[in-house]
Amino acid sequence: MVKEISSFLSSISHTAQRKLSKIAEAHEQHYQDILSFMHASTVLVVGFLLFIIINQE
Structure with missing residues (x-):
């Protein structure tokens, strides 16, 4: 169960990273902001x- 969820999350994360990288290439000055936001939101989703x-078990 945990493996399926983690692989699902990593695939979503990789897809989001590719899309955001393309967006960031068009807006170089916002690149760091996009990366830090992406990292923070990924950490929040995984932690949640x-x-x-853990609470279900």
């Missing part, structure tokens, strides 16, 4: 899902 998984 781990919290749910």
Whole structure:
């Protein structure tokens, strides 16, 4: 169960990173802001899902 969720999350994360990288290439000055926002939101989502998984068991 945890492996499926983590692989699902990583695929979503990779897709989002590719799309955001293309956006960032068009807006070089916002590149760092986009990367830091992406990193923070990924950490929040993963932490929230781990919290749910741990509480279910």
